[in-house]
Amino acid sequence: MEPEVSLILQPQTLIESEGTVSSLTLTLSEPPPDTGIVVRVNAPNLSEFDLTQAQIEGGEITLEEELQQELQTGLDGTRASEVPGAVVAIVSPSGSWYGASGVADLENDIPVETDDLFQVGSITKTFVAATILKLVEEGALTLEDTLTTWLPETITEDIANAQDITLRQILQHTSGIPDYLTEIFNQAAIDPTIFLTEWQPEELTEFVNGLDPLFAPGESLEYSNTNFILAGLIIEAVTGNNLAQEIRDRILTPLGLENTFFAGEEEVNGEVVNAYWDFDGDGTLNNISFLGLSWAWAAGAMISNLQDLDIFARGLFKGELLEEESLEQMLDIRPTIDNPSYDSYGLGVGTIESPNRFWYIHRGQTLGHRSNMWYSPQDDLTYIELINGFSDDNLVQLSKNNPPATYDL
Template sequence: MMNMRYLYQTAASLTIATTVLLGTAESATAASLVSTPSINSPASSTNDKLARKLQQTLDKTVKDNRITGATVGIIGTQKTWFGASGVSSLETKTAMRPQDRFPIGSTTKPFTAVTVLKLAEEGKLSLEDTLDKWLPASILDNIPDSKSITIRQLLNGTSGIYDILYGDDSPLQQEIPKNPTKQWTPEELVAYAYGKPRFAEELQGITCTPKYCYPNTGMILAGMIIEKATGSTFADVLRSRILNPLGMNNTFFAAQEQIPDGYVNGYLDYDNNGTLDNVTGVNLSFASTAGGIVSNTQDLTRFATALFGGELLSADSLNQMLDFQDIGVGDSLKYGLGLVSTEFEGIGKAWGHNGSVTGYGSQWWYFPDLGITYVDLQNQQPASDILSGILKSLLKEQSKPVPEPSAIAGLIMLGAAGIVLKRKRIFTQK
């Protein structure tokens, strides 16, 4: 899941010299958004030509940078491309496929936020409910000002609740490698925030500012509220409100669901000896509703088209999700309800999220002015810049007389190239 060091790197890539997070403050109704086609829409011959070029460039980038494996998905107003390169298993050398599944880390956060908003539409809770309406005294008594913190503040980070997954030195991050297969409960996880001050000074410039703390802990508490409000598991609520209606058959909440045929292997240099280690066995329950979903590029692009196309939420709910807050790092990076807003130079604004979880990296962006969704998933940590090579290829194509969709696709790559994980350490989430 995204942390402030990563956010600093993201901001720096956008010429923002600061240490936190993301975008321009504005709202939009669903009616104003550009809808995108089904992922099964047929590609034109022009798109076939572009697809071949994109695949060739992706293959070369993966090879040249010694990337284990990656999948990429792009959906525009008329064109669609899904590609894969590298391997899903270093041990068996199995080729990566576009439909392969990955843990997606903090790209989970928009799912948790949308689930809360769906329940608010149903009248089961309100974003203005304070924590004491839903959480037990055993939690409330250990989190400062808990009775004045709202669900809305949990989702947008303005609660200031201590980030239990703030970095490699956090007590929880230290515990995970010692017991990687442990099945964590949400109660065990949030206990790492007990007694910690809001907007903790020790996390300033890492995951907090005086206005904001990255909402890992907040999203876990939101997941607990979802379960209390419905009397069901988070997995069941997510499936009934989002996954099943959208036909997202390759998306699972790993802490509570069996995943048929599993997901691709994940790798990182666990012992810093220069060799990637297989860390697929790490139990994803430690990421909970802040980062514990498994999905693929097809399902993630489907989620984006439904969310930003007005299919999933009412216009009012979507506007609330897109109410991006000043988190103390300038106007270019802001945070909404489980969503990042950022500005890509030469392209415009993007809404979405990125994430990492042990051995994996993800990013998921929607460009509202272009009506384009971009997703990439990688099975190693830190993730690599798979898009710079594609960018070079597309820039060359733009110097030739190519159709407009190709030029637009090139712009997507230009924007996405600026947001790539550069972290070295292992169990850190973003």
């Protein structure tokens, strides 16, 4: 039985020049059920009523069924043939929607659910960058420390300019270090079993040993996954602890993220949706869920779901996780050059300008999953997108930024 609801409409005033609207007070005779309650406001005289200006305390606005159906139809129609399943979250003060389309398991026709776990790829980089900034706050290191400050010669001796490359530069992709994933994918074209190898992080850095730098440190910006392998190694060197545990202690636990994990480094509590990729091009999607993520490590090995990524994005960008100065450092962005995924990049965070708003974002891709985490400070809006297929397309397309960057996790 639903709780009795008493509605009291306070003085019905509308001063359009000041944007003032009537206030509505809800009084419940007992705590609301877990499923919540729906309140519909019928105010035809309030012609200028703008739901985005609503202030809600202790409750949540539910979108009208017609709008929810339009969103669901859009999701169903956008999902490409190479994507078995997709989930989306749109969360804002003016209403939230969680949608699911397709299946998590093709072989057993199991529908995908909005709370399912997905590989989130390069969104891992934002977690790693936030962890380093927490260490900066603690005085354990500085962003001006170089690779040789923390890493042994066995790792740095064959990386060009290692003695000059700062932690800030590896987090912002301005180090000039080549991308190890380019080398892995080149080798995988000949021997795909390279992804079956259980890689150690130090081994991943060896793919760029002796390669010429892309540019001198700080002179340009080019996305390189090697940067974040090195960042993960620095975290372990500074703390003497496992990277996954440091992320958990400094990010996941403080934010209450119970459905986010570092694959291969800690136990995943729950089933991750299957990963699919038509890698041989025969038109049949292959289940590649058996492949591990050690090849991605600090560049892209984390697992999460819609709800946790929304909490993470809000906690991070609204200043609940980092101190003000740390967040300013993270969001000190630099324009990218010919990068189809980001207009500019900060420390483990990209930006993009859509037709309607400015976003802080990070995209992600693994061999069989794809992800997007977007937050707009303009209207406190998050958009999260997770799919379980290897695809060249995101569900949301922008006019100038349609394709993803090559091997962008």
